[in-house]
Amino acid sequence: METKKKKVLIIDDEISFTQMVKINLEETNKYEVRTLNDPLQAVTVARSFHPDIILLDVIMPTMDGGDVAYQIKGEQDISTIPVVFLTAVVKEEETGSGEGVIGGHSFLAKPVSVGKLVECIEKHVK
């Protein structure tokens, strides 16, 4: 019996980045990926898609990734979904490689390899 695919929502204003991550993750046959390039719709899409994990860019023109995460945490039925920040933002911690933690949230520094993404998703979604 085929195991159920894990659902991944990636929110990033970079359309080509979300496209790439989608095909790479779906290539593994383990994930179903939904891309979102407008962070203002994050809560709506999260509600309807109900992902197992959200990959979230930090700096986006219409809405900050931090605010998106805050909104999601405020919504009852989606508040428990793990959020991992994917970011090119400059912080000292991010200059290191691998997964780090800012304010209780996990993050991955861009550019990130597919292997690291998979590792991170598997760690957060059992």
Next chain:
Amino acid sequence: MENIFTKEVVRTLIVDDSPIDAQLMQGMLANNESFVFNTVIVHSFSQASEHLRSNKLDLVILDLGLPDSQGIDTLIRLRRENLEVATVVITGLDNEDMGLAAIQQDAQDYLVKGTFDKSNLVRSIRYSLERKRVSETLRKTNEKLIVNEKKLMNTLADLSMAHQELKDAQTQLIQAEKLQSVGILAAGVAHEVKNPLAIILQGVEYLLKKVHADDANIRMVLENLDNAVHRADNIIRELLDVTSLTKIEFKLVNLNDIIDKICVLMQQQFEKFKVNVVKQLQEQIPLIKIDPDRIEQVFVNLMLNAVYAMVQGGQLVIKTYTVTFSDFDREKGVGRRKEDPFKIGETVIFCEIEDTGTGIPPEVLSKIFDPFFTTRRHMGGTGLGLSVVRSIMQVHNGRIDIKNNEQGPGVQVTLIFKVE
């Protein structure tokens, strides 16, 4: 009746081996209209010098031919005893040259024995006293001038040092500003560049999976692309290191331990370039509060620079020692003022790293800390190493100086660490 209050009192010493001549002169000076001469007569130089030592005098009338001193020497010896007293010299009849010589030796006037009367003598004395007064004023003014000049020179030295300090501070400020603008730039560049890099990396990884395993050329191209992305990412990370010194974790550590550790890490490099490492580390060095990771980075950067300057082999000497700044340390930045980074009496750790490499060309010495300045661009240098080093030392309130070795080739780096 004489009024001694309107007359000038002249304490006078007559030095003459002839009692008759001496008394004759004493007589000429008695009952004068303008002066009251308090006269003492002595007959030898030794008596004269003894009298001079214990009495304050205004005038000496000096016969140059004395039983214990003859000629111009008598005057020179008198001047050695006392510079301030006015002196009229009495010379023999046939020896007027002696009189001129006496004037050159700071006698105020001379008279030839047997050729003067009361009025000549008094007039000579009057002029001599006046000349002496003028020359004394001159001499004292001169002394003051010399003292003032010395003070001025000291002030000037202080000023030029202050000026140098200001210039150094200005240079550092400019550096800091440059660094800050680089930091802002770096943050922007990092964000703008990392996003496209992320896309390329994802794309490359996808293609690597999709390409047939036997298509070696395409695989090679994609692997090269993958490498290039990681290289670009590394450069950006290094760039961020320059300014991202916000999160520093201070720990009490032994600097010698850090040096030992880095030397072990660098062992391969040292062997590869045939660099002989000599450590002269002071035992029982005080612990210092530093971020060990950062300071390790400092040593790695500095030692790599040294090694790259010694590709034909050489010697790397690393010293640590403590210094207590004393009052005599006119080293810049040491003082009593609040803004002085190092205080007099403060103990610090000096660490010197000396190589025997190619040295730094003088024309680039002022640029070595500039972000992006490198002489090894062709070897992949980013020009950020020393910039990072300096930022780290600044965060630690320490100091770094880099100069070419005064003796022989190579570079000397001095690090100063505060001891809490």
